[in-house]
Amino acid sequence: MAIKSKGITKGNLPEELKKLLRAVASEWGDKIEEMEEGLEVSRLTGAMTNEVYEMKWMSSRSGDEPRKVVVRVYGEGTEIFFNRDDEIRTFECVSKHGRGPRLLGRFSHGRIEEFINAKTLSARDLRDPKISARIASKLREFHNLDMPTPITVVLWDRMRNWLKEAKRLSSPHEMEEFCLEKLDEEIDLLQRELSKDSQPIGFCHNDLQYGNIMMDEDTSSLTLIDYEYASYNPIAYDIANHFCEMAADYHSKTPHILDYTSYPDVEERKRFVSAYLGTSGENDHKEEEVEKLLEDAERYTLANHLFWGLWAIISSHVNKIDFDYFEYAKQRFDQFWLRKSELLVS
Numbered sequence: 001m002a003i004k005s006k007g008i009t010k011g012n013l014p015e016e017l018k019k020l021l022r023a024v025a026s027e028w029g030d031k032i033e034e035m036e037e038g039l040e041v042s043r044l045t046g047a048m049t050n051e052v053y054e055m056k057w058m059s060s061r062s063g064d065e066p067r068k069v070v071v072r073v074y075g076e077g078t079e080i081f082f083n084r085d086d087e088i089r090t091f092e093c094v095s096k097h098g099r100g101p102r103l104l105g106r107f108s109h110g111r112i113e114e115f116i117n118a119k120t121l122s123a124r125d126l127r128d129p130k131i132s133a134r135i136a137s138k139l140r141e142f143h144n145l146d147m148p149t150p151i152t153v154v155l156w157d158r159m160r161n162w163l164k165e166a167k168r169l170s171s172p173h174e175m176e177e178f179c180l181e182k183l184d185e186e187i188d189l190l191q192r193e194l195s196k197d198s199q200p201i202g203f204c205h206n207d208l209q210y211g212n213i214m215m216d217e218d219t220s221s222l223t224l225i226d227y228e229y230a231s232y233n234p235i236a237y238d239i240a241n242h243f244c245e246m247a248a249d250y251h252s253k254t255p256h257i258l259d260y261t262s263y264p265d266v267e268e269r270k271r272f273v274s275a276y277l278g279t280s281g282e283n284d285h286k287e288e289e290v291e292k293l294l295e296d297a298e299r300y301t302l303a304n305h306l307f308w309g310l311w312a313i314i315s316s317h318v319n320k321i322d323f324d325y326f327e328y329a330k331q332r333f334d335q336f337w338l339r340k341s342e343l344l345v346s
Helices: 015-027 032-038 084-096 129-143 155-169 172-177 180-194 235-245 266-278 287-318 325-343
Strands: 040-044 051-057 067-073 103-107 110-114 201-204 213-215 222-224 231-234
Touching: 015 032, 015 067, 015 103, 015 110, 032 051, 084 103, 129 201, 129 213, 129 222, 129 235, 129 266, 155 180, 155 231, 155 287, 172 180, 180 287, 201 235, 231 235, 235 266, 235 287, 266 287, 287 325
Parallel strands: none
Antiparallel strands: 040 051, 051 067, 067 110, 103 110, 201 231, 213 222
16 A cells, blocks of 8 residues: 555545544544544654554534544554454453553554553653553553463564564575574574573563553553564563663654663663562562562563564565664664673573
8 A cells, every 4th residue: 555655644544544434433423524624634653563643533522522543554564573363353352351442443454543541651751760660560460461362482483484584585685794594593592591491471562662651641550552563472571672672762863773771770670570570469579589580581682682683674675664674673683692692601
């Protein structure tokens, strides 16, 4: 759909999306003509897999707040990364648990979601100790969701599938630059080393960057959104992913640049893990439990770097969103090779 590369505006709404918006407006008792006349379309920044828009119109009912919905237009080639039907099932299940926005409708290239009256967190918010503790608590709740899928670790097979796709798409120069021929054995090594000990498995978000966390400004309650990559995985992997995301600011002038001086220090990580474990109701959890989860999370940063490095290589070939995926991939792989010997002592 060519419209994805230049973006959606009020003047170029796909007919299928128009029809769905009319249906949503009609359900809410709004007059279609008034809705279409007053429709406002704003693109939300920071998304790297899809294009996301806020769409707003005045309610036909006097005194009501304006109607708002979120429209998500799927990025090109994203079917490589996940099964969209599985993702929709996850979305609906999380919504039924009261943990996320409602699905209002689907069209062939995207969907309409409930607008949550909350602000998206910023990169700086992740460093606030109070907010960080709330994120830890919310993540524990998410991990404990009972989802209608087998409790099987998805990480390793997904990485191997992505590696095959990255090799298929890459030029000889890219193959060499990113050492793609070596990565089969690196993934095998990571799986072997990181899976040695018995580890808690939970339903993981797998993409807990600040843009996927919403906070109600009145109650400070949090909602996790965007479950495209969600699956069962070791909880240490999900915590590691969140720590890695603290090096990113996707709303800066160079959103692809990662600042690893911003990676959380030991005290920040320990506070987060302590808050995470404290939400279980077992307030007497031992120091060894905190230290073990901290150590496991640090080791799983290696898997995170390979995971998102491969994602970025594939995205550079299939996605038209304005983001320097190649440079992002380079930084993730650089971190993997830099920290491997330190974290992976066989």
